[in-house]
Amino acid sequence: MSESGSEAKKKPFVLPPSGGPITGLRPFGERSRRFIRRHPVDDARLNFLVGSIRSSKTKTTNAKLCVWLRSGWWPGGVGMITGKTKQSAKNNILNDIQSFVGDGNFQYNQQSGELFIYRRPFMVYGAGDEGAHAKIKGSTVGIWLGDELTLYPKSFFDMAVSRLSLPESRMWGTTNPASPFHYLKSEYIDNEKLRAAGYVWSDNYTMDDNPNIADKDKDFLKRSFTGVFYQQNILGLWVIAEGAIYRDVITDDIFYDHANGRPAGLERRNNHVEHWVAIDFGTVNPMVYLDIYDDGTTVWVDREYYWDSRSMMRQKTDSEYAADLMDFMNGNDPLAFGEQKKQVDQREWAGVILDPSAASFRAELTQKGIFVTSADNEVLEGIRKVSTMLNRKKLRIHRRCVNLIREMNAYAWDTKRADNGREQPIKAHDHAPDACRYFVNTRIPSWRLAA
Numbered sequence: 001m002s003e004s005g006s007e008a009k010k011k012p013f014v015l016p017p018s019g020g021p022i023t024g025l026r027p028f029g030e031r032s033r034r035f036i037r038r039h040p041v042d043d044a045r046l047n048f049l050v051g052s053i054r055s056s057k058t059k060t061t062n063a064k065l066c067v068w069l070r071s072g073w074w075p076g077g078v079g080m081i082t083g084k085t086k087q088s089a090k091n092n093i094l095n096d097i098q099s100f101v102g103d104g105n106f107q108y109n110q111q112s113g114e115l116f117i118y119r120r121p122f123m124v125y126g127a128g129d130e131g132a133h134a135k136i137k138g139s140t141v142g143i144w145l146g147d148e149l150t151l152y153p154k155s156f157f158d159m160a161v162s163r164l165s166l167p168e169s170r171m172w173g174t175t176n177p178a179s180p181f182h183y184l185k186s187e188y189i190d191n192e193k194l195r196a197a198g199y200v201w202s203d204n205y206t207m208d209d210n211p212n213i214a215d216k217d218k219d220f221l222k223r224s225f226t227g228v229f230y231q232q233n234i235l236g237l238w239v240i241a242e243g244a245i246y247r248d249v250i251t252d253d254i255f256y257d258h259a260n261g262r263p264a265g266l267e268r269r270n271n272h273v274e275h276w277v278a279i280d281f282g283t284v285n286p287m288v289y290l291d292i293y294d295d296g297t298t299v300w301v302d303r304e305y306y307w308d309s310r311s312m313m314r315q316k317t318d319s320e321y322a323a324d325l326m327d328f329m330n331g332n333d334p335l336a337f338g339e340q341k342k343q344v345d346q347r348e349w350a351g352v353i354l355d356p357s358a359a360s361f362r363a364e365l366t367q368k369g370i371f372v373t374s375a376d377n378e379v380l381e382g383i384r385k386v387s388t389m390l391n392r393k394k395l396r397i398h399r400r401c402v403n404l405i406r407e408m409n410a411y412a413w414d415t416k417r418a419d420n421g422r423e424q425p426i427k428a429h430d431h432a433p434d435a436c437r438y439f440v441n442t443r444i445p446s447w448r449l450a451a
Contacts, residue, residue, distance in 0.1 A: 027212065028056065029056060040068055045164060046200045048188070048200070049173070049205060050175055052234050053233045054210060055207050055210050056212070061172040061174055062096045066097055069120055074120060077139075077142035078122065079123070079143040080124075080163070081093055081094070081115065081125070082125045082144070082147070082152070083127070083128075084127065084148045088126070092147045094115070101118065123139075127153075127160075130155060132155075133155045133159035133160075140163065142169050146174070150177070176236070177232045177237055177239070178423060179240050188200055204236055221234065223449070226249055226388060227247075227248055227387055228242075228413075229387065243412060243413060244411065245383060245412060245433075246387060250390060254390055255405070256300075256398055257399045262302075273295060274293070274443065276292050276294075276353050277289050277325070277328070277353070279354045279361075280355050280435040281361050285431060286307060286309070286403075287309075287316070288305065288435045289324075290303075290404065290435045291304070294443065298396055301396070301398060301404065301436060304400075304432065329370075351372075351373065352365060354372050354374060355435075375438030375439075375441070376442045379425070385449060386437050386440050401432075404433070404436065406429075408432070411429055412425065412429075414426045414427075
């Protein structure tokens with residue numbers, strides 16, 4: 001028979017030593033140990049662990065859940081575990097919990113999301129889309145373990161809070177900071193009425209709170225972020241994303257030309273690892289192709305195609321754009337005329353990374369035998385990666401890519417959306433930067449950002 005919260009509280013509690021029934025719990029920093037040891041009855045209804053990446057926030061909440069479930073505490077209702085997606089919840093939370101409690105105390109049906117930990121019932125949800133709140137209507141939630149909270153729409157978070165209706169219902173949630181106007185901060189964490197009533201508690205974590213991360217790894221992570229991403233993910237600050245996005249990382253030494261800095265054998269096989277054309281699809285908006293080489297260390301954006309149907313006063317068909325692409329991939333300049341329309345360099349055939357929304361153009365290219373892969377269109381992560389590579393001079397741009405250079409300098413955060421807690425670029429002057437982001441986010445793994 002399980003114990004109530006008050007009965008379990010009477011028992012002295014000590015974190016198990018390494019190698020005990022729950023493995024992998026030590027070492028923890030003192031901030032984490034205090035939180036894990038604190039009985040859930042003494043927690044607020046909503047508990048936020050906020051701060052930098054790799055500060056042990058998620059591992060701390062995972063451990064607390066396992067420790068107190070094993071002790072016999074259970075508030076009733078059903079447990080709920082959430083991430084931006086169900087897969088991210090598995091990666092960040094479930095794998096950790098399974099290693100803590102062992103296979104015999106962990107049963108998970110990935111398809112249905114049903115989970116049992118020490119025979120206690122949980123449901124696992126992806127909370128990142130606007131319709132996610134409908135999944136939890138009518139639930140009575142005793143424990144809610146949430147990761148990546150700032151990535152949830154407000155509709156889901158508000159609905160989830162309303163499900164915490166039992167006397168000992170608790171939410172243990174983790175997040176990196178975002179805009180100071182984000183609903184999570186303005187309506188919950190900084191809500192003086194909720195804090196005064198004991199319903200909200202928060203603590204701020206940095207990488208120094210994690211004793212398991214070495215100085216060289218901290219340096220690696222610090223090199224992986226710039227600008228607003230550095231302030232939020234390394235310093236753990238709630239700051240507004242404002243101003244020109246690449247302002248601090250676009251310097252003259254990232255540009256090259258045939259006479260200055262361009263590898264002589266860039267197009268020859270064995271002088272690069274990959275060759276791609278990244279495409280931001282446009283009909284009324286500009287159509288952009290970027291000819292990109294990756295030598296395994298540095299990415300070279302070598303040529304561009306930029307057709308703005310408004311300024312050119314003619315909109316092309318998918319078939320015409322496909323013909324231009326084949327010309328472009330063969331080293332020609334399809335926008336030149338007469339004698340100027342000649343081959344620039346003899347090139348090998350490239351693969352195409354395409355805006356995932358361009359279904360009709362994808363079909364046109366596939367019909368012509370062109371290999372097409374859909375771009376990873378995660379905007380903020382892509383911008384972070386591009387910023388880091390520019391900052392480390394691992395992304396170089398040929399000076400003839402005049403539209404890309406112009407738009408990279410003009411690309412800016414949407415301050416109106418920032419006032420509503422959303423970090424998003426202005427949808428203007430973004431076509432060539434989007435194509436560049438597609439390549440980097442799709443083909444460059446995270447480990448290369450600080451290599």
